[in-house]
Amino acid sequence: MSHIHIDVQNVSFGYEKGKEILKDISFHGGENDAIGLVGANGVGKSTLLKLLVGLNTEYTGSIRVEEIPVEKDMLPQIREKIGYVFQDSDSQLFMSTAYQDIAFAPRNYGFPEEEVERRVQHALEMTGITHLKDKQIFKMSGGEKKLVSIATILSMTPDIILMDEPSIALDPRNRRNLIHILNSFDHLKIIASHDLDMILETCNRTILMADGKIICDGPTKEILTDKILLEENGLELPMCMQHPVIR
Amino acid sequence: MSKIGNAIHEIHHMDLIAERDQWVNAIHPLIKFVITIVYIAVVVSFYKYDILGLAGMVLYPLAGFILADLSFKDSLKRLRIVLPLVCFIGIFNPFFDRIPVEILGIRMNAGVISMITLMMKGVFTVLASYLLIATTTIEKLCYAFRLLHVPKILVTQILLTYRYITVLLEEVNRVTQAYALRAPKQKGVHFKVWGSLTGQLLLRSMDRAGVVYESMLLRGYKGSFDYIGSKAKVRPQDIVYLLFWIAIFALCRKVPILVVVGNMVGGLFV
Numbered sequence: 001m002s003h004i005h006i007d008v009q010n011v012s013f014g015y016e017k018g019k020e021i022l023k024d025i026s027f028h029g030g031e032n033d034a035i036g037l038v039g040a041n042g043v044g045k046s047t048l049l050k051l052l053v054g055l056n057t058e059y060t061g062s063i064r065v066e067e068i069p070v071e072k073d074m075l076p077q078i079r080e081k082i083g084y085v086f087q088d089s090d091s092q093l094f095m096s097t098a099y100q101d102i103a104f105a106p107r108n109y110g111f112p113e114e115e116v117e118r119r120v121q122h123a124l125e126m127t128g129i130t131h132l133k134d135k136q137i138f139k140m141s142g143g144e145k146k147l148v149s150i151a152t153i154l155s156m157t158p159d160i161i162l163m164d165e166p167s168i169a170l171d172p173r174n175r176r177n178l179i180h181i182l183n184s185f186d187h188l189k190i191i192a193s194h195d196l197d198m199i200l201e202t203c204n205r206t207i208l209m210a211d212g213k214i215i216c217d218g219p220t221k222e223i224l225t226d227k228i229l230l231e232e233n234g235l236e237l238p239m240c241m242q243h244p245v246i247r
Numbered sequence: 248m249s250k251i252g253n254a255i256h257e258i259h260h261m262d263l264i265a266e267r268d269q270w271v272n273a274i275h276p277l278i279k280f281v282i283t284i285v286y287i288a289v290v291v292s293f294y295k296y297d298i299l300g301l302a303g304m305v306l307y308p309l310a311g312f313i314l315a316d317l318s319f320k321d322s323l324k325r326l327r328i329v330l331p332l333v334c335f336i337g338i339f340n341p342f343f344d345r346i347p348v349e350i351l352g353i354r355m356n357a358g359v360i361s362m363i364t365l366m367m368k369g370v371f372t373v374l375a376s377y378l379l380i381a382t383t384t385i386e387k388l389c390y391a392f393r394l395l396h397v398p399k400i401l402v403t404q405i406l407l408t409y410r411y412i413t414v415l416l417e418e419v420n421r422v423t424q425a426y427a428l429r430a431p432k433q434k435g436v437h438f439k440v441w442g443s444l445t446g447q448l449l450l451r452s453m454d455r456a457g458v459v460y461e462s463m464l465l466r467g468y469k470g471s472f473d474y475i476g477s478k479a480k481v482r483p484q485d486i487v488y489l490l491f492w493i494a495i496f497a498l499c500r501k502v503p504i505l506v507v508v509g510n511m512v513g514g515l516f517v
């Protein structure tokens with residue numbers, strides 16, 4: 001299964017002409033990589049993730065997902081391989097119950113109803129929310145919605161999972177649960193976040209971005225413990241590394 | 248809860264009851280749709296003074312509400328805006344149509360009869376439509392439309408509109424709540440900020456609708472919804488259900504069924 005990989009070379013992108021948000025980004029993600037994409041607000045983490053799933057295709061350079069170039073015509077194939085979890089669960093979930101929402105993708109890919117059901121069940125088990133199967137989404141808490149969002153992409157059995165700020169708006173217990181679940185996946189993962197403690201616990205590799213560029217790319221343990229590097233780029237040491245100040 | 252919060256809740260609630268695991272909910276959506284259309288057509292076709300014949304048509308919504316285990320009280324509450332409206336339609340008939348007629352031995356103004364008939368027609372139509380919506384999810388209904396060869400694009404439009412109504416309402420709710428919290432003494436929204444508020448609302452809901460759409464795209468949405476839900480086949484019991492109601496409607500159309508039943512029951516006692 002070593003075919004799972006993602007390849008980004010010299011990618012630049014801007015929403016408006018002449019205003020580049022991403023500047024000459026290059027990296028390679030292989031099977032079993034868990035990459036933390038970190039950087040201050042507005043450096044372009046979300047933008048980069050959206051490029052990887054083809055939500056914007058007007059970039060220059062090359063993005064390849066398992067050798068398939070991310071271009072308009074290839075999007076259906078690409079999107080079968082990549083699952084993208086939005087920052088805002090409320091926008092990601094649009095059906096009435098968890099089951100309906102998780103079944104949305106497999107149904108779109110034309111699986112027979114028994115297979116759809118099997119996949120939904122599996123996704124629910126992987127995220128530990130079988131009890132939420134028939135619960136209405138609008139009655140769920142933030143943590144529950146986040147897990148359902150993750151289940152909606154697992155039902156597509158993607159090779160690669162992208163997540164945008166997954167731990168934001170979660171209370172400590174839900175956050176811990178999320179970390180636990182993320183660690184149980186052996187997909188290629190890319191997680192954009194400024195929750196460095198979470199990255200520390202879930203990712204073996206970290207890409208640090210600032211001002212639309214990749215500043216460094218290496219083992220999480222090295223990058224997230226480098227106080228000077230982090231502070232130069234608008235971040236701080238993970239909480240667990242700071243000396244606690246209790247007032 | 249605020250009015251908008253209520254509206255959102257209502258929509259979710261309708262989704263919930265339409266998804267219940269009930270016998271009527273399981274009937275093929277196409278069958279239910281056809282029955283509803285036939286029912287409405289028959290109701291409308293009654294002559295404007297044929298109040299006794301029309302009264303028999305109450306059987307369908309009555310039976311439907313019982314079979315589907317819908318609360319009559321809740322339903323009336325939910326329809327409280329529509330029902331008075333349909334009742335108003337015939338309100339002036341008594342003034343224009345003053346020919347006296349006799350029904351069940353009671354002398355009445357013909358206009359009163361035609362007013363009541365019109366009201367009944369309106370109420371029955373609304374009840375039958377409500378019955379359909381309350382027992383059929385929007386996805387299944389759209390599937391029925393597709394089977395009837397309604398153009399794909401139109402069906403998708405219906406479905407997405409339905410999905411986006413809540414998106415829009417939620418935005419409205421958020422904006423007005425944020426406003427109310429910072430203007431605690433005002434009732435409603437001051438007209439000076441109507442402009443910027445609606446502008447904000449439009450931008451925000453477009454934004455959110457955009458994200459919802461992206462989320463659909465990422466999960467393999469290819470521009471049509473007709474595969475949604477199990478592609479249920481019409482079962483024999485669905486056909487029986489259809490034929491049963493068509494027969495009842497035909498009977499009601501021919502004879503004033505309530506009067507007949509009334510006479511029979513009365514006959515037993517006399």
Ligand SMILES: Nc1ncnc2c1ncn2[C@@H]1O[C@H](COP(=O)(O)OP(=O)(O)O)[C@@H](O)[C@H]1O
Binds near residue numbers: 021040042
């Ligand atoms: N749809 C958009 N149109 C124009 N500019 C945008 C859009 N989305 C994001 N941006 C801009 O792109 C930059 C990077 O945003 P984003 O990728 O969301 O950052 P991050 O996720 O790292 O916080 C920001 O300056 C933001 O204002």
Ligand SMILES: [Mg+2]
Binds near residue numbers: 165
């Ligand atoms: Mg972001």
